[in-house]
Amino acid sequence: MTDTAWTVRTLKAALDGTAAVAAGEFSLRVVEGADPVLLATMHGQGDLEVFVNVSEAQIAASVLLWPCDEQPDRPAFNEFLLKTQKLVPLSNFGIATVDGRDFYELFGELATTSPLDTIVIELHTLAENAIDAARDLRAAFAPTTAR
Numbered sequence: 001m002t003d004t005a006w007t008v009r010t011l012k013a014a015l016d017g018t019a020a021v022a023a024g025e026f027s028l029r030v031v032e033g034a035d036p037v038l039l040a041t042m043h044g045q046g047d048l049e050v051f052v053n054v055s056e057a058q059i060a061a062s063v064l065l066w067p068c069d070e071q072p073d074r075p076a077f078n079e080f081l082l083k084t085q086k087l088v089p090l091s092n093f094g095i096a097t098v099d100g101r102d103f104y105e106l107f108g109e110l111a112t113t114s115p116l117d118t119i120v121i122e123l124h125t126l127a128e129n130a131i132d133a134a135r136d137l138r139a140a141f142a143p144t145t146a147r
Contacts, residue, residue, distance in 0.1 A: 005112035006119075008036045008054045014116050015040075026050075026123065042127040050123055050130075054112060061122055062107035063130040066138065068095060069102070077141050090122060091129040106130045 006014075012028050015021055015038075021028065025044050031037045031051075038052040040061075053060045071077050081093045081104075088106070096105045108126050110119060 003113070005056070006054050006059060006114075008038050008052070011052070011054060011059070011119070012038050015119070018116065018120055020120050020124075040123055042123065045127040045131050048127050048130060050126055052123075056112065059110040059112055059114065059119065060107060061110075061126050062094075062096065062105050063126060064096065064098065065104040065106060065130060065134055067101055067103050071104070072141060077137075080141070081137075088129050088133070090125045093133075106133055 026040050026042045031039050040050040042048040051062050091106050091108050094105050095102050
């Protein structure tokens with residue numbers, strides 16, 4: 001743990017100095033708004049965008065997966081997610097509303113005093129889990145087509 005809590009800007013500055021950023025694994029920018037958010041673009045995962053929010057209580061990182069209204073048999077899929085939730089390491093499924101539309105999301109939380117290397121691990125793990133979820137879950141619950 002660090003002695004002081006991270007903010008969006010101090011976290012960006014620290015992450016910019018990591019070997020992962022130097023190696024081009026991901027890049028960062030602050031998205032300004034009522035509450036600034038750190039956007040990590042994960043280049044090793046097809047430029048997947050991970051949104052990082054830093055509050056007084058926690059650091060929350062999330063990835064939007066796909067729109068809920070595109071999910072066939074949404075009730076069955078939601079039940080499946082709730083039953084298998086604990087099988088995804090360091091990540092949780094949820095639903096986020098963006099511009100009035102619900103999206104499935106994958107997210108993880110850390111303490112605001114988490115060490116920098118732990119935050120880098122969380123970003124990589126979340127990105128890998130999101131790619132796996134998009135590939136495996138979408139395929140498993142895809143609509144069947146008549147042949």
